[in-house]
Amino acid sequence: MEQTILQINSLSKNYGSVKALSDFSCKIEAGKTYGILGPNGSGKTTTLGIVLGVINASEGNYSWFGGSTLNKNKHRIGALLETPNFYPYLSAYKNLDVVAAIKQITNPKIDEVLDFVGLEKWKNAAFKSFSLGMKQRLAIASTLIADPEVLILDEPTNGLDPEGIADVRKLITAIGQKGKTIILASHLIDEVEKVCTDVIILKSGKTIESGSIYEVLKGDDxxxxxxxxxxxxxxxxxxxxxxxxxxxxxxxxxxxxxxxxxxxxxxxxxxxxxxxxxxxxxxxxxxxxxxxxxxx
Amino acid sequence: MYLLKIEFKKLSSYLTFWVLLGISLLSTFLLTYWSTEFSFRINSAAHLINTTSWYQFPSIWGNVTWLCSYANLFFISIIVITLVCNEYTFKTIRQNVIDGLSKFEIVLGKIILIIGLSFAMTLFTGTVCLVFGLIYSEGAINFSGMFNNVNYLGDFFIQAIAYGMVAYFIATLFKRTGLSIVMFFVYKSIIESIIDWKFLPNNLGDYLPMNLFSELTPKPFAQTAANALGKGIFSMYSITSPTIEILAIVYIIAIGAGVFLLIKNRDL
The missing domain is CATH 3.30.70.100 (Alpha-Beta Plaits)
Structure with missing residues (x-):
C-alpha cells in the first residue's frame, strides 16, 4: 500500500530577514519512519509547526492525506511539538480528557495510554507537580490517545532519563512496526539511526540530503x-x-x-x-x- | 456544543475561575441588597428618589441591572482576560491547534464561553431581581405589569457579552494577564474619555463602544431627577433603543472578527 500521507511543496518561512526555512519540499509515505535531522535552529520545528497549523508559512503549501484539509484529519495525527503544553492545574487524567474532547473521541482509552507511559500512579496528580520527564511522558501519552495513523514527534526524548529514552525508542519502534507512519525530528543522530527508515537532513532551513537512511548516512569509506x-x-x-x-x-x-x-x-x-x-x-x-x- | 464541553473540561478543577465566578455572583447579590443605602450617596439629587419604590416591580429590573452592570464590567473582564491569557502562558492554545482545533474553533469556543458566562450572570441577576421584588412588594404585586421592564435583563445580557468580547480582544492583543487587565480599564476609563472629550464633536462620543455598552443599562434616576428639577441638567444619552442594541451587537460581531483575524495571522 503506497499512499502519500503528507505532501510538502516548497515551503518557506521568514522571520524578518531570517530565513528559518527555505524552499522545503518532501513527501511522506505511509508506513515509513522518517527522521528529520538537523542541528538546533535548522528549521525542524518550523516545518512541523507549519504542517500542524500553528505557524503560518511565508510561501509554499502542504496537503495531508491526498489533498484534504488538516483540521478534519487531526484525529488521525498524534503530535508532540517541542515542550509538553498542558493545563498546570488539571490532573494528568483531566488533561488527556481535554485532548480527547478536542479530537472528538467517544471512548478515549485514557487509563490505557497512561499505563503505557508509566504514569498510571500519578493520573490524579496535577500537571504542575510533574517532573520534566513525567511531563514528556504525558505528552507522548496524549499523542497516542486517538490511536493515530501518523505520529509526529519533535525531540521526544528531551528531558528523559536513560531508561525513559530507551522506553520511548522502543515505543517508537513498536508503533512503526504496526505499520504506522512516524515523523521524528531530532538532533540526535543515534536516535534517528536506531528507529528510522528514512531521513531528511536540514541545515539553516535548507534540505541538504534526503532518502533512505542507508543511502544518506552510510557514506563512502x-x-x-x-x-x-x-x-x-x-x-x-x-x-x-x-x-x-x-x-x-x-x-x-x-x-x-x-x-x-x-x-x-x-x-x-x-x-x-x-x-x-x-x-x-x-x-x-x-x-x-x-x-x-x-x-x- | 462540543466546543463548550471542551472549555468546561478545561475549567472543571480551576479553582481561580470558580472563586472569581463565586465572588461576582456574591457581589451581584450584595450590591442589590445594599442598593437602597448606596443610592443616597451616588447622586446629589438622590433625595428625589423614593427608595421604597427601588425594589418595586417593574422598575427593579432597570435599577438592579444598572447597579450590577458594574460587577459585570469588573468580573467578566477579569475572568475572560485570565482564561485567555492562561492559554498563551501555558502555550495550550498552541497545543489545542496541534491536537485538532482550527483557529476558528479556538475563537468560537471562547466566544461561546463568554456567552455562557454572560447568560449565567444574567440568569442570576434576574433571579435576584425577582426574589427582591417579591419580598419588597409588600403583597401588592401587579402580576400583569411586573415584567414590563424585563427587557433590561436582555440589555444586561448583551452588555455582559460585549464587555467579555472587549476583554477577549485586549487579552488576545497583549497575551499577559496583568497588562491586559490594566489596559482594559485604562481603555474604558481613560482612553475613551479622552477621545470623546478631545476629538469628537457633539454626541459622536456616544458611539464609542464602551460608552455605548455602558448605556445599555442606563442610570435609572437620571431621568427622574431631571424631570423633578424641571430642566435638562443631565445630558441625556443620544442613542435610544433599539438602535443601541443593534449597534452593540454590530460591535460584538466586529470585535469577534477582529480577534479571529489577530489569531489567524499569528504564529502560535
Missing amino acids: TIEIAADDLNSLSNILKSISIIKSFKKVNDKISVSLNKGNTAAELNKAIFEKGIVLSHLFVKKKKLEEQFLELIK
Whole structure:
C-alpha cells in the first residue's frame, strides 16, 4: 500500500530577514519512519509547526492525506511539538480528557495510554507537580490517545532519563512496526539511526540530503595510505580516475573514492604507477562523522 | 456544543475561575441588597428618589441591572482576560491547534464561553431581581405589569457579552494577564474619555463602544431627577433603543472578527 500521507511543496518561512526555512519540499509515505535531522535552529520545528497549523508559512503549501484539509484529519495525527503544553492545574487524567474532547473521541482509552507511559500512579496528580520527564511522558501519552495513523514527534526524548529514552525508542519502534507512519525530528543522530527508515537532513532551513537512511548516512569509506615518498605519491594520485578527493593528513594521505570503487582497485592503480604503499587502512566512517560532514 | 464541553473540561478543577465566578455572583447579590443605602450617596439629587419604590416591580429590573452592570464590567473582564491569557502562558492554545482545533474553533469556543458566562450572570441577576421584588412588594404585586421592564435583563445580557468580547480582544492583543487587565480599564476609563472629550464633536462620543455598552443599562434616576428639577441638567444619552442594541451587537460581531483575524495571522 503506497499512499502519500503528507505532501510538502516548497515551503518557506521568514522571520524578518531570517530565513528559518527555505524552499522545503518532501513527501511522506505511509508506513515509513522518517527522521528529520538537523542541528538546533535548522528549521525542524518550523516545518512541523507549519504542517500542524500553528505557524503560518511565508510561501509554499502542504496537503495531508491526498489533498484534504488538516483540521478534519487531526484525529488521525498524534503530535508532540517541542515542550509538553498542558493545563498546570488539571490532573494528568483531566488533561488527556481535554485532548480527547478536542479530537472528538467517544471512548478515549485514557487509563490505557497512561499505563503505557508509566504514569498510571500519578493520573490524579496535577500537571504542575510533574517532573520534566513525567511531563514528556504525558505528552507522548496524549499523542497516542486517538490511536493515530501518523505520529509526529519533535525531540521526544528531551528531558528523559536513560531508561525513559530507551522506553520511548522502543515505543517508537513498536508503533512503526504496526505499520504506522512516524515523523521524528531530532538532533540526535543515534536516535534517528536506531528507529528510522528514512531521513531528511536540514541545515539553516535548507534540505541538504534526503532518502533512505542507508543511502544518506552510510557514506563512502575513507582510505588512509602512506608511502616512503609522500610527495610523489600525492603527485600520482591526481592522475588516478577512481579517486574523488584526497588530502594530506600528517604523514599519511586520506583518500575518498568514487562510488563503487574499492581499496584493492586503488592499491592496484598506485602499484601500476610504480609506487609501493607502506600503509593502507580502510576507515569505516561513523554516522556521526558522516552527519557532521553533511551539515558542514 | 462540543466546543463548550471542551472549555468546561478545561475549567472543571480551576479553582481561580470558580472563586472569581463565586465572588461576582456574591457581589451581584450584595450590591442589590445594599442598593437602597448606596443610592443616597451616588447622586446629589438622590433625595428625589423614593427608595421604597427601588425594589418595586417593574422598575427593579432597570435599577438592579444598572447597579450590577458594574460587577459585570469588573468580573467578566477579569475572568475572560485570565482564561485567555492562561492559554498563551501555558502555550495550550498552541497545543489545542496541534491536537485538532482550527483557529476558528479556538475563537468560537471562547466566544461561546463568554456567552455562557454572560447568560449565567444574567440568569442570576434576574433571579435576584425577582426574589427582591417579591419580598419588597409588600403583597401588592401587579402580576400583569411586573415584567414590563424585563427587557433590561436582555440589555444586561448583551452588555455582559460585549464587555467579555472587549476583554477577549485586549487579552488576545497583549497575551499577559496583568497588562491586559490594566489596559482594559485604562481603555474604558481613560482612553475613551479622552477621545470623546478631545476629538469628537457633539454626541459622536456616544458611539464609542464602551460608552455605548455602558448605556445599555442606563442610570435609572437620571431621568427622574431631571424631570423633578424641571430642566435638562443631565445630558441625556443620544442613542435610544433599539438602535443601541443593534449597534452593540454590530460591535460584538466586529470585535469577534477582529480577534479571529489577530489569531489567524499569528504564529502560535
